[in-house]
Amino acid sequence: MSQTREVAVVGIHEYPLRVAPGVSALQIKAESASKALADAGLSWQDVDAVYDNGQNQNIGGLSISEYFGFKPRLIDVTSVGGTSYEFQAHHAATMIAAGKANVAVLTYGSTAHSNRVAIGTAGATGQGAPTPFNNMEDSWGMTGIAGYGMVKARHMHQYGTTNEQFAEISVATRYHAMRNPEAVKAMTDLEFVGVNEITVQDVVDSRMIAWPLHLLECCMVSDGGGAVVIASKDVVKNTKKKPVWIIGGGEATKYRENGGDITVSAGAQSGPVAFADAGVTPSEIDVLMAYDSFSITVMLMIEDLGFCKKGEGGDYVSSGILKFDQSGGPALNTDGGGLSSNHPGERGIFCILEATRQMRGESTSQVDNAKLAVAVGNGGQLGARHATSPIILAAD
Amino acid sequence: MTMRPQPRFPEPDTQPFWDATKEKKLIYQTCDDCPEVIFYPRAHCTKCGSLNNTWNDSKGLGTVYTFSVVMQSRHPAFKDIGPYAVAYVDLDEGFRIMTNVINVDDPVNDIKIGMRVKLAWLDQGEGEIALPMFEPA
Structure with missing residues (x-):
């Protein structure tokens, strides 16, 4: 795929509501697909490849084409948590470049908020089929947030990273959220205590959810969804908007190991692969859409993708470069992120959507003359097992 | 008081580990064909794929x-x-x-x-x- 312009994101849609009672996840997916195809100037019948996470159906991902009414010649049900969509985009780009299909649709829908899903604080239920994973974890009450808390604690211990440095990630993200009307509505509808810009002090003074993670380092639980349309260069000639080229991708997983370093994510493996694939380097990137389930997740993506050296992320994020109107490094999560705009459980698709808006010049925190973006998802549980997939996007 | 979530069975990889806890023994596996320590318990070695391993007391x-x-x-x-x-x-x-x-x-x-x-x-x-x-x- 190296620096070639074979496959592009041609249509996007982000479902605008974060509190959406009365609609289903499948309806959010179909509405998003319809509007993303309209954004591309393509029709329902043009779709010949379907990518899906397999949720909300009766047999894995089998039912989704039926529900939509698509008759695809490529079907891919890759489900690796929140980064499923970067995996899917990577797969779609590869297969379209190989001539196996022309127009792929990726969709996501969730009603996590309306269903009152306690994503981060529920802990294991002790229900369901027995697995070795559950049997060696469920009894100790590890919540989702505590799993990330263990990684942050080790990062602070190993590298001397401070709470104030982690807080910079939340501060920059909220700065962007306040410029995005959908994010402001999201925080309002979800009854955030203060829908305003925040300071480092606000973050470190916020309630501890799972030490050392404070409330303002944790993402929201919203409803939501979206869709991405990816197409071949031949199709691009007839689409409405400027194409945003997919020029690289990588995939990896990492898990608990005896003697392993929990502060290193799977991004340390997939990041270099994606950059080599794209033929670009981290220093050239204008926009970094990094899955912000928690502050620590972003810290690891920044380090492991090579924006700074391992362990130096604290100094890097406190140098003031994360905001869209600062130079010296990529702008971070310019839509307001999972922390302050949209997190219905699997945020990875929104990283692609906002990276695309930036490459089109459509962001509410638009980076001047942005040419290259990374959308990197992190799925699963950072402290137990996770997958990290960066895809690299280029403006036309 | 509500019980904590319990390990569930049948689950053959982890059953010997949990059975040993009934005698207050913490056990783990080592591979017979390479130096790997295997944990959490599995029937195969995660380093070399060997199906031969030994349970040990910690x-x-x-x-x-x-x-x-x-x-x-x-x-x-x-x-x-x-x-x-x-x-x-x-x-x-x-x-x-x-x-x-x-x-x-x-x-x-x-x-x-x-x-x-x-x-x-x-x-x-x-x-x-x-x-x-x-x-x-």
Whole structure:
């Protein structure tokens, strides 16, 4: 795929509501697909490849084409948590470049908020089929947030990273959220205590959810969804908007190991692969859409993708470069992120959507003359097992 | 009081581990064909794929690798017990276990990464499995 312009994101849609009672996840997916195809100037019948996470159906991902009414010649049900969509985009780009299909649709829908899903604080239920994973974890009450808390604690211990440095990630993200009307509505509808810009002090003074993670380092639980349309260069000639080229991708997983370093994510493996694939380097990137389930997740993506050296992320994020109107490094999560705009459980698709808006010049925190973006998802549980997939996007 | 989530069976990889806890034994596997320590339990070696391995008794002494203190848990077994520490402990025999560090007054300040800890069993009922927990050594 190296620096070639074979496959592009041609249509996007982000479902605008974060509190959406009365609609289903499948309806959010179909509405998003319809509007993303309209954004591309393509029709329902043009779709010949379907990518899906397999949720909300009766047999894995089998039912989704039926529900939509698509008759695809490529079907891919890759489900690796929140980064499923970067995996899917990577797969779609590869297969379209190989001539196996022309127009792929990726969709996501969730009603996590309306269903009152306690994503981060529920802990294991002790229900369901027995697995070795559950049997060696469920009894100790590890919540989702505590799993990330263990990684942050080790990062602070190993590298001397401070709470104030982690807080910079939340501060920059909220700065962007306040410029995005959908994010402001999201925080309002979800009854955030203060829908305003925040300071480092606000973050470190916020309630501890799972030490050392404070409330303002944790993402929201919203409803939501979206869709991405990816197409071949031949199709691009007839689409409405400027194409945003997919020029690289990588995939990896990492898990608990005896003697392993929990502060290193799977991004340390997939990041270099994606950059080599794209033929670009981290220093050239204008926009970094990094899955912000928690502050620590972003810290690891920044380090492991090579924006700074391992362990130096604290100094890097406190140098003031994360905001869209600062130079010296990529702008971070310019839509307001999972922390302050949209997190219905699997945020990875929104990283692609906002990276695309930036490459089109459509962001509410638009980076001047942005040419290259990374959308990197992190799925699963950072402290137990996770997958990290960066895809690299280029403006036309 | 609501029981903690329990391991569930049949689950052949982890059943020997949990059966041993009924006798207050913390066991782990080593590969017979390479130097790998296998944990959590599995029938194959995660390094070389060998199907030959041996169960060993751990002395139950280790070091806190990392931990988090849960202030908010929705699970009925945990929501009313106050802040508790979820941790990975590195056993001296070379395996890492998820656990709780217990018997400290203030988990945030009394537990340190790198701290030495020792095994402490939490009974789950007569004739039932026991949960391996750790306390300051």
